[in-house]
Amino acid sequence: MLAKINIYIVFLPFFSVLLSSILFLIFQIFTNKNYLSNLIVSFFLIFFLVLIVIYKISSDLTDQQIFYLIFAYLCSSFIFMSIMQAHISSIQLTILRMIYLNPGINRKEILKKINSGNIFEERIRRLQNTNIIYKKKTSFFLKNKKILLYLNFTLLLKKIFGVKN
Amino acid sequence: MNVFFMKVILNSFVFFLIYFSLQVLLYRFFKINLNKLVIVLLIIGISVVFGFSSYSIELLMNLININLMILCFYILMPGTINHGPALEIIDLIANKKINKKKKLKKSFLKGKVGKEVEKRLELNISSNFIRLNRDKFFVKRHTEIMLIFLNLIRKKFRLKSDAC
Numbered sequence: 001m002l003a004k005i006n007i008y009i010v011f012l013p014f015f016s017v018l019l020s021s022i023l024f025l026i027f028q029i030f031t032n033k034n035y036l037s038n039l040i041v042s043f044f045l046i047f048f049l050v051l052i053v054i055y056k057i058s059s060d061l062t063d064q065q066i067f068y069l070i071f072a073y074l075c076s077s078f079i080f081m082s083i084m085q086a087h088i089s090s091i092q093l094t095i096l097r098m099i100y101l102n103p104g105i106n107r108k109e110i111l112k113k114i115n116s117g118n119i120f121e122e123r124i125r126r127l128q129n130t131n132i133i134y135k136k137k138t139s140f141f142l143k144n145k146k147i148l149l150y151l152n153f154t155l156l157l158k159k160i161f162g163v164k165n
Numbered sequence: 166m167n168v169f170f171m172k173v174i175l176n177s178f179v180f181f182l183i184y185f186s187l188q189v190l191l192y193r194f195f196k197i198n199l200n201k202l203v204i205v206l207l208i209i210g211i212s213v214v215f216g217f218s219s220y221s222i223e224l225l226m227n228l229i230n231i232n233l234m235i236l237c238f239y240i241l242m243p244g245t246i247n248h249g250p251a252l253e254i255i256d257l258i259a260n261k262k263i264n265k266k267k268k269l270k271k272s273f274l275k276g277k278v279g280k281e282v283e284k285r286l287e288l289n290i291s292s293n294f295i296r297l298n299r300d301k302f303f304v305k306r307h308t309e310i311m312l313i314f315l316n317l318i319r320k321k322f323r324l325k326s327d328a329c
Contacts, residue, residue: 003222006222009222009226010222010225010226010229024322025321025322028322028323028324029323035322035324035325063172064223064226064227065226067174067177068226068229068230071177071230071233072226072229072230072233075230075233075234075236075237076233078237078240079233079236079237079240082240083318084318084322084324086315087315087318087319087322087324088324088325089249089251091250091281091282091285092285092288092289093315095282095285095286095289096289096294096295096304096308096312097312097316099289099295099302099303099304100304100308100309100312103302103303103304104301104302104303105301105302106300106301106302107286107300107302110282110286110302111282111283114282115282116250116273116274116278116279116280116281116282117270117274119250119281119282120250120254120270120273120274123250123251123254124254124266126251127251127254127255132255133254133255133258138265138266138267139264139265139266140258140264140266140269141258141264142255142258142259147255148255148259150252151252151255151256151259151260154244154245154248154252155256157245158245158246158248160189160193161188161189161192161193161245161246162192162193163245163246
């Protein structure tokens with residue numbers, strides 16, 4: 001049978017993500033910052049806590065358990081963040097929600113409500129609000145160059161997978 | 166960092182490399198996408214049976230890590246294959262040096278992302294999320310349950326979505 005301590009170790013990363021989600025909820029209720037900052041801060045705070053717990057009990061843990069605790073927390077947090085992000089920017093989910101709220105809606109009506117023109121304006125507004133781009137007269141420029149890392153990462157993945165632009 | 170710890174990391178890295186290479190080979194040469202919900206659920210199902218019948222904590226931890234890695238791939242892949250609109254705008258500004266709003270919008274609409282809504286609509290049909298009845302769309306029962314659950318999360322976490 002699995003020892004009690006092992007069961008705690010197996011569930012600790014998931015419990016940590018639950019804690020992180022509660023912290024995120026508290027930030028969402030009580031702070032005016034945008035959701036992404038709240039999400040990142042709550043993730044790092046609990047990650048720091050996990051590292052402290054690992055450090056405190058490291059003498060009782062095997063190498064594999066330490067690796068498991070860190071890796072499982074990182075992966076579970078990524079999944080949690082992606083679920084949160086899907087509400088904000090998933091076009092597929094937006095369409096599903098639209099059909100759910102308006103049963104029997106046809107293609108023409110959907111494209112009237114959500115089309116590439118709307119999406120462009122909405123994304124530009126959001127990129128400005130999150131300080132990723134800024135407007136100077138009628139032109140847009142990149143403000144936060146860190147986003148280029150993510151862009152280059154996806155472009156690299158596209159190249160590796162042979163996805164055409 | 167001792168040798169054993171390095172070995173544990175290397176083992177997981179080797180699995181990651183094998184899984185990643187398999188995905189690349191299948192997608193690049195045969196256009197087969199392993200990131201299907203059925204495949205992911207099948208792997209998780211097999212892992213659950215193995216994990217709980219083995220009574221080995223090491224195996225259980227490895228299986229959880231492997232399954233989490235597979236789930237992360239499942240989430241990451243659609244964004245890789247289909248460039249999101251925000252990334253497309255950043256790509257146009259940063260790499261293609263298109264800065265004027267008018268030109269930016271024109272390039273955006275002309276590009277692949279310009280037909281994104283129709284593409285996602287087709288994806289919803291092929292993924293069995295919605296059904297088409299005489300040019301009218303309806304969500305399926307399982308989609309309805311998923312949307313109710315996601316709506317609950319959205320309300321609880323006070324997330325502002327694009328949805329109308």
